Amino acid sequence: MTSDYQTVIGLEVHCQLKTKSKIFCGCTTQFGAAPNYNTCPVCLGMPGVLPVLNAEVLRYALRLGLALNCNIRMSSRLARKNYFYPDLPKGYQISQFDEPILEGGSVQIAVNDAEQMVALTRIHIEEDAGKLVHCGDRNESHVDYNRAGLPLLEIVSEPVMHTSDEAVAYLKAVHNIVQYIDICDGHMEQGSFRCDANVSIRPVGVDTLGTRTELKNLNSFNHVKRAIDYEISRQIDWVESGEAVVQETRLWDEKNSRTRPMRGKEEAHDYRYFADPDLLPVVVPDALLNEVRESLPELPEQRRQRYISDYELTPYDSAVLTSDKTYGPYFESVCSSGIPAKIAANWVQGELLGRLNADGKTIETSPIGSVVLGQILKRVVDGTISGKQAKRVFQRVYSGEDVEQVLADVGEQLNDPAALCPIIDKILDAHPKEVAVYLGGKTKTAGYFVGQVMRETQGNANPGVVNRLITELLENRRSAE
């Protein structure tokens, strides 16, 4: 809908860090334990306990700050955000307020081939809260503190996005980067990568921001897109009908495909932030910053540029092959066995990812490793099997058969004219009308016969050889006329 309104979107992303232990105690961060199993006096907030910052958290924050070109605060403060909720053991969340560790920075995105930078406001360190489990039928709520004290980085963007596509592109880019730098496993369904969206609309041409709503419960990229789209049209309808948008938190209701106000009373929270006296300022030693800078892996954008320049891939192929950190190493490994980059790129994007996605598998759980795929493609490159044969080999090996065995079964493709000529002659004899058309001057129809031969040979013929022989035999018939 082209509209008289411009949408403004800002995202808050919570990414759970892959540290072994929680942010302020030694409890494990492993997902899936029995409720309250991964807890101790510290993360339960028992009387007398004190927090001690996990040094890895600082390291991870620096990685992200360097990856996103943020300004790094060399001495930041952890602060207490005070509010009561049963999932919050201490009655306050340790977070950062007026002195966050990272500010500024940006994320590069591309929507419809148009590249743009999304500016960041800040990124800060904080601890996660526990989880309430409601047993509606028994009218009870239970609390699970396994998640309490997991380390988070909250990434706050500027309100600079204008469509749900931009928001999703931004979210995917952030999701990709945190996995490239290995600080977050990115499992949205497990909540280790979460997103809230602030959405507002304003008449086109107006500079001030409209009243925003905050959307929560966005557990997938798809939810993010649909929730934002729904919210935009809801706000426009609301304003068009003469009402003002109410500032509130709304939950995405997946079942009914709509957003609805969060239940319970909407209170204006006064979090009474103040520097946590139990924790010293978070100081970044120069040596640590240098060490993290030097150990920073290649980022998606750097890799994309490298694929364009070193592998001569198209920008599109490069973007696909860098959209997940596992694709690149696989692709490069295939290339390293002597496969031309374009062929390797096509196979990884096409056969491999197509099949993996269809099966809900990933590169890491792929039944075909990069070495085996290289082995198959080598036979295509040296002409001993056809592309069509290779696809059949791929599927059989994917299903668990031994690659050597399958390659031996398939044998070599038909290159021998002595074997191919009788087949071609038979086909030409069977299609006198088509032969006449060809001989009448429409030589491009030769392709029709190639297709017939390939079918007849179940794809085992070498299409190049078949093409040459068909032209020869047809021309022979012309001379014979």
Added chain:
Amino acid sequence: MDCYSGIKQVRSELLSGDVKATERTKAALKRVHALEPLLHSFVTIDDDGALERAQEIDADVAAGRDPGPLAGVVVAVKDNIVTKGLRTTASSRMLEQYVPVFDGHVVEKLSQAGAVIVGKTNMDEFAMGSSTENSAFFATSNPWDTDCVPGGSSGGSAAAVASGQVTVGLGSDTGGSIRQPAALCGIVGVKPTWGRVSRYGLIAYASSLDQIGPMGRTVEDCAILLQAIAGFDANDATSVDVEVPNYAAALNGGVEGLRIGVPEQYFGDGTDPEVSQAIQTALDSMEAAGAHIQPVSLPTTEHCLASYYVIAPAEASSNLSRYDGVRFGHRADVDEIAAMISQSRAEGFGAEVKRRIMLGTYALSAGYYEAFYGKAQRVRTLIRDDLARALDTVDVLATPTSPIPAFGLGEHVSDPLSMYLMDVCTLSANLAGIPALSQPCGFTSAGLPVGLQWLGRAFDESTLFRVAAAYEAQTRWHHRHPSLEIAS
């Protein structure tokens, strides 16, 4: 066996086989039970745990194992320091049934040093108060006059030490809570430098001010006890990783050439003349012993009270948020969650705790933060600078610990502000994070003890021990003990 023996005496009698740990512990428990109806020093007495521990010590001695520097020493621990398996209430209804699942760092240290903990001492609820009358359970009496308060908030430990129920005790000091009761009960109390002793296991009142410290009848006992509990602890991010010197070595240093500063602002109109006189006499004797006494000025002193009573309640309002009835502590019998939390807190906390939570919540609120908390923090910086400047020119400062001696039970309960004024001499050390020591320096005509306070540079507890030991060596105050009627 003398119930007033010091740590060294106890240890040597143990090692020589004259007095076994079990014998001393039994005697101590007997005295504790006998004095309890009179003084009410303890919230919880751990007869079984103490005897069991004493038996282990005796077994160590019998087997020739080193039983530790506090071997067989009977200790009382303030009830805001958590003890595994032993009820820890902070003298609050909120934690009346609370049994911790871990030992505080200092408790572990005491245990390693061979001490025997006989019980948990009464205090002002969550350490908020200066008389121990804010205990949710009962008030503690001053052994020198049972109609008087022992001071607070570590009043239970002070009374237990002063009356010879235990050899030494642990207290906590947020604005004077070790030193003021030590002064009012005629014993020695030390608030170490903030960061010197781990706070892990101390139920927080105001984290940036809280510090655990020793209480004993002599400077030497306090030095030995601090030695045992001081030092870096990886579980407390604010504990400082600096070497702990040998405090016993400081005890014989003397005061020849020591520069003692006397800040005029600590001798204001509210100071009892008998207190001023006792301090002056003490200083004269130090001068005679070779110290240089010089006046210093600490112009920020008058702002300590205001700064403290914004910062401490602000931190408390946050520290006490965890008492919501969800995981531990008192839970009101209400179904709806928000109502359950507020009703649990309404029932579980006493009046003074609620007052400070409200003060602190207000001070941190949006729109008031700068005017209160922000300003109080800036004032705190000025106070710290002021003290640092003074301690550049002198080695220690000498002041009264409390402007007045022990006052009557009930005398100030209805007037919180007059109670807050009791802390006027002790707050600066907490705000600045520096160490301070209170020791007896005489008695009033009514027979109540007077306390002399020494303030030193950060991490320089040694100089405090040195000057206090030198003064103590000249006096007999620490040999006087209260006369107590023990019910048979």
